[in-house]
Amino acid sequence: MPRQMPWQHPRPDNEKTWHATRQPPVAWAPTMAIGRERATSLGASGWRGRDVPPSCRCHPGMVWWSPHRTTGETMSLDGYDLEEAYEIHGPQEAREMYGAWAETYDESFGRAWGYIAPREIATILRAEIDPRAAILDIGAGTGLVAEHLRGLTVDAIDITPEMLDVARPKGLYRSLRLGDLTQPLDIPDSSYDAIVSCGTFTHGHVGPECLPELLRITRPGAVFACGTIGPVLDGAGFGSALARLVAAGRITPVVWRDIPIYEGAEHPHKDDRGLVMVFRKL
Template sequence: MACQDYPVTTNIEWLNRAYSADGLPALRSLYDEWAASYDSDLSKADQNYVAPALAAATTAKYAGDLTSLKILDAGCGTGLVGAALANLGAKKIDGVDLSQGMLDVARKTNAYSVLETCDLSKPIEKNTDAYDVLTCIGTLTHAHVGPEVLSEFARIVKKDGWIIATVLDDIWEPVGYRAEIDKLVEANKVKLISADSGDYRKGAGVSARMVVLKVLS
């Protein structure tokens, strides 16, 4: 399920390596190494990684009061999304990520109830209808996790729950994310509420779709 697509170059060497990683072991090792400086690297003016804050605001907009909702942050990384959700009142957030190094940093945010390693390219070891909301920000990107994971997300989220995910604009159609969502819509699994393009790494001029799905079954 790892997403294989065309080469891309950024102005952060860590991202260049991540976008061209040869398999999941290499990707895991890279993120373990990058974890210590990840937040500071992406907060610099030439990156201005706004996606986590925008995703948290989008979650609150559609899901409403976050206080009692059980949320899974899939591909949680260092916890930027979890921290943003917690700032908006969320209290029941679980996080999963490929990299233990990233999870070690995420733990320091105190935003998460549970943090576990997880390979999102395989069936996710979570019960069906386990969560009210699932967020996946920054993981549906070059050479990471492919569009097939979206059906797993729909399985994990309760009926009338929400999936909030970013998909980079340049892979939205070429890699098949749009097509996979269309399939889920046709199967009456989800309703596509929006997939508007907007800021992602604003300082670098990188945009992404903020995908909002309501789970129907």
């Protein structure tokens, strides 16, 4: 058990009840976090199965620190934690976690973590498309990719209404729609010239099962520029799914682009690299 930090609050009396059959308890400390209370949402999603202490539900500006995390790695109720995002299982958990995170996502993750993958992927897409292309940003979130596609025609689709509510006033998108990429989409055939995504094809989010539906809604020659990471490529079946589509003559061979994910920030993932799959629909 790591040493108790001087800023830790006393643990509540019923702590053992919460964690009797789970991981050792977390510690909590006040932070400068602001915003509406979201501890209940966090307990339902971001910390799946790890009950939220009643005392913590009263204090939205808390940091939770777990002995199972990398030294120095913390998660605030307004900041959340990348490891928790990576542990999402299914659309409902994604909707809950990102719904609670939406209001502070750009600041607490985008800026604080030096998250540059959206810029890198947007740059790759721009080099591949006609300026008149109609682009669909899948898993668009708060619009971090589209911020680097200004002047182009971009639509957004995301499973989380709160994320789209943050994106909407930025004026980045022609249209914004709610949609679950694991289900059939209410979009006509051959609607788009390009698909872009960042942070969608990752741990516990969306897998390769969505590719046939994305091919349905795109035109012949449409460009795909979608980010992922090595463990997901290897473990979620993207490699074999893409290989089958190439073998079936549905897409061009995939070109893989290696990109940095973060820049200029100190955190446990600062040196992580991403992979961007680039191909065209045949």
